[in-house]
Amino acid sequence: MRIELEKRPDVSRLFSILSPFIALLLTLVCGAVMFMMLGKNPVAALYGFFVEPLMEVWSLHELAVKAAPLILIAVGLSVCYRSNNWNIGAEGQFIMGAIAGSILPVMFHEWNSPFVLPLMMLFGMLGGALFAGIPAFLKAHLNTNEILTSLMLVYVAQLFLDWLVRGPWRNPGGLNFPETRTFEASAILPEMIASGRTHWGFGFAILAAILIWFMMRYTLKGFEITVLGQSERAGRFAGFSSRKMIWFSMLLSGALAGLAGISEVSGAMQQLRPVISPGYGFTAIIVAFLGRLNPLGIVVAGLVLALTYLGGEAVQVSLEISDKVTRVFQGLLLFFVLSCDTLIHYRIRLVASKLAGSATAAATTDGAR
Amino acid sequence: MKKLLLALATTAAVIGFSAAASAADKAKVCFIYVGSKTDGGWTQAHDIGRLELEKSLGDKIETQFLENVPEGPDAERAIERLARSGCGLIFTTSFGFMDATVKIASKFPDVKFEHATGYKTAPNLATYNSRFYEGRYIQGQIAAKISEKGVAGYIASFPIPEVVMGINAFVTGARSVNPDFKIKVVWANTWFDPGKEADAAKALIDQGVDVLTQHTDTTAPMQVAAERGIKAFGQASDMIKAGPETQLTAIVDTWGAYYIKRTQAFLDGKWETMSSWDGLKDGILTMAPYTNMPDDVKAMAEATQAKIESGELKPFTGPLNKQDGSEWLKAGESSDDATLLGMNFYVEGVDDKLPQ
Numbered sequence: 169m170r171i172e173l174e175k176r177p178d179v180s181r182l183f184s185i186l187s188p189f190i191a192l193l194l195t196l197v198c199g200a201v202m203f204m205m206l207g208k209n210p211v212a213a214l215y216g217f218f219v220e221p222l223m224e225v226w227s228l229h230e231l232a233v234k235a236a237p238l239i240l241i242a243v244g245l246s247v248c249y250r251s252n253n254w255n256i257g258a259e260g261q262f263i264m265g266a267i268a269g270s271i272l273p274v275m276f277h278e279w280n281s282p283f284v285l286p287l288m289m290l291f292g293m294l295g296g297a298l299f300a301g302i303p304a305f306l307k308a309h310l311n312t313n314e315i316l317t318s319l320m321l322v323y324v325a326q327l328f329l330d331w332l333v334r335g336p337w338r339n340p341g342g343l344n345f346p347e348t349r350t351f352e353a354s355a356i357l358p359e360m361i362a363s364g365r366t367h368w369g370f371g372f373a374i375l376a377a378i379l380i381w382f383m384m385r386y387t388l389k390g391f392e393i394t395v396l397g398q399s400e401r402a403g404r405f406a407g408f409s410s411r412k413m414i415w416f417s418m419l420l421s422g423a424l425a426g427l428a429g430i431s432e433v434s435g436a437m438q439q440l441r442p443v444i445s446p447g448y449g450f451t452a453i454i455v456a457f458l459g460r461l462n463p464l465g466i467v468v469a470g471l472v473l474a475l476t477y478l479g480g481e482a483v484q485v486s487l488e489i490s491d492k493v494t495r496v497f498q499g500l501l502l503f504f505v506l507s508c509d510t511l512i513h514y515r516i517r518l519v520a521s522k523l524a525g526s527a528t529a530a531a532t533t534d535g536a537r
Numbered sequence: 538m539k540k541l542l543l544a545l546a547t548t549a550a551v552i553g554f555s556a557a558a559s560a561a562d563k564a565k566v567c568f569i570y571v572g573s574k575t576d577g578g579w580t581q582a583h584d585i586g587r588l589e590l591e592k593s594l595g596d597k598i599e600t601q602f603l604e605n606v607p608e609g610p611d612a613e614r615a616i617e618r619l620a621r622s623g624c625g626l627i628f629t630t631s632f633g634f635m636d637a638t639v640k641i642a643s644k645f646p647d648v649k650f651e652h653a654t655g656y657k658t659a660p661n662l663a664t665y666n667s668r669f670y671e672g673r674y675i676q677g678q679i680a681a682k683i684s685e686k687g688v689a690g691y692i693a694s695f696p697i698p699e700v701v702m703g704i705n706a707f708v709t710g711a712r713s714v715n716p717d718f719k720i721k722v723v724w725a726n727t728w729f730d731p732g733k734e735a736d737a738a739k740a741l742i743d744q745g746v747d748v749l750t751q752h753t754d755t756t757a758p759m760q761v762a763a764e765r766g767i768k769a770f771g772q773a774s775d776m777i778k779a780g781p782e783t784q785l786t787a788i789v790d791t792w793g794a795y796y797i798k799r800t801q802a803f804l805d806g807k808w809e810t811m812s813s814w815d816g817l818k819d820g821i822l823t824m825a826p827y828t829n830m831p832d833d834v835k836a837m838a839e840a841t842q843a844k845i846e847s848g849e850l851k852p853f854t855g856p857l858n859k860q861d862g863s864e865w866l867k868a869g870e871s872s873d874d875a876t877l878l879g880m881n882f883y884v885e886g887v888d889d890k891l892p893q
Contacts (some may be wrong), residue, residue, distance in 0.1 A: 344697055346696075484602075
């Protein structure tokens with residue numbers, strides 16, 4: 169007796185709806201067992217993880233602040249990935265966007281005007297887009313692998329930022345600490361609602377998600393992205409250029425990552441430091457896939473992932489559950505969500521006898537290819 | 538998913554809340570850590586302080602902490618969470634938490650905050666620091682006696698005043714014994730990275746240093762020194778276990794005494810903002826046992842320590858020149874604290890260019 173995966177002839181509608189719920193259930197069960205083994209009350213732990221952060225206004229604001237960059241970056245990445253362009257360097261584009269956007273408040277800090285903020289956002293998008301343009305150019309014209317080039321450029325961006333804040337952009341009044349001067353009020357992204365810290369970065373994220381969703385669903389461009397992503401040849405017959413698509417998708421995702429970068433710096437940090445991102449650009453890749461590359465799904469996925477960070481802190485305080493357990497728990501959630509999606513394309517079969525089993529196994533693996 | 542959460546919420550509401558009311562009488566003292574509480578260095582030293590505090594005042598207070606909190610927006614949220622969860626006194630134990638602490642302190646005027654190694658205070662925000670440089674001066678003297686080549690290696694983290702001050706204190710101490718003593722510096726650009734720190738240690742030893750000291754948090758340099766058979770100094774915690782035959786002494790951060798003192802003041806209603814900068818005499822830093830050195834060197838180190846504790850010896854006392862040879866302190870003149878806290882120059886004897 170043995171368990172096998174068999175490819176479904178069609179995508180299962182039932183499981184594409186059910187799979188996130190099964191995943192959540194499995195995570196909760198596994199998490200509960202883990203918390204019990206640690207001698208903690210599993211109900212209290214799970215409550216602290218998933219519910220407590222949603223019960224208070226300030227905490228909801230923090231959720232939005234944490235989710236904003238993840239959603240904004242992931243929405244851009246979804247376009248890339250749908251068109252079969254694998255931009256892994258959003259972290260670098262995030263940083264370059266933050267740097268380009270900070271040119272005004274750092275170098276021209278005396279200039280206070282209502283134009284500062286919009287220009288900063290624009291510069292941020294340009295910075296991110298130009299930086300994503302490097303792997304785009306290399307792929308479109310020299311046929312290099314964009315996964316490698318975009319990833320390697322992350323380190324370039326990180327070191328460039330490090331050099332800037334230690335060198336030419338260091339705050340002259342900051343006792344030699346590696347950080348820029350703090351932004352003037354005119355360069356700080358305002359809060360959306362008076363009751364907490366949620367800044368307009370979250371607004372940008374939601375707006376971008378809706379716009380990209382609309383584009384993918386109702387416009388010819390969206391169709392072009394899908395067709396070229398699924399079959400380049402078919403796209404060529406339809407008169408679409410895959411080279412132009414490389415440029416379009418990379419620049420778009422770079423611009424959104426850059427906007428996320430400058431929004432985060434202007435709205436939440438108000439200065440540049442050697443490290444401005446705890447890996448948002450990489451976490452956003454997970455968010456994009458958790459949201460199944462659907463911009464609206466990404467909004468939900470971004471909020472769920474942000475919730476696990478906040479929940480992790482909440483149980484650290486209320487139940488003294490270590491920070492490492494939180495990470496394990498996040499890992500469990502992602503593992504189950506992604507593996508449950510297998511059920512959409514495959515069905516589980518129990519195979520009775522050994523001989524017959526191996527024969528069908530060979531057949532199914534062939535079929536799967 | 539919402540339904541599931543809802544179902545969970547209702548069950549938890551029944552079970553979870555019964556526990557909440559019981560511990561309300563005790564005052565809560567909270568800590569934010571930048572690293573893991575078992576890092577063997579900086580954060581662990583703070584956590585040992587927290588445990589001492591619990592031991593000493595455990596009948597009146599309880600403690601809570603958040604570890605591995607990244608500096609930046611995450612720190613702001615973490616500090617706010619503690620402030621909201623009923624903490625009366627919050628210690629934020631890394632320089633990078635400074636602006637976040639200032640922001641949250643202004644939002645919660647009834648909560649008291651203490652920020653380690655920073656320079657911004659408020660009516661409900663105090664700062665505290667330790668005169669680590671006093672220990673570095675002693676280390677420098679020991680190094681000058683132990684080293685045959687007259688060159689020590691220094692693994693530094695970031696070119697901030699705190700670290701530059703440590704380098705200068707070490708050199709000043711060493712040159713009080715051997716006026717030709719030199720040190721080589723490698724900037725690891727990290728507080729905590731065993732790989733980078735070990736590489737820095739290897740690079741320095743390859744350049745011919747025969748005694749090693751560090752301003753980073755892990756025991757990796759100590760282990761490299763042990764492998765290569767040279768002597769080294771520990772940092773933040775006693776690292777003797779990483780180098781039983783290697784460690785000469787270590788600067789041990791003993792924050793416990795300070796945490797107890799300030800928490801007691803808080804409980805008595807006498808807490809006031811201040812900028813505390815204690816040293817060897819106050820017990821906020823101690824020297825690990827002087828080991829692996831001849832008796833005369835040990836006697837010298839103990840004598841110097843006693844002089845610093847009594848106030849007879851101030852490490853930064855002239856005549857001292859800056860690296861370029863220009864005069865910094867005249868004979869008999871001691872540096873004021875403001876210069877030390879903003880220190881951005883080397884003294885003579887440092888074989889390195891200060892990153893600007």
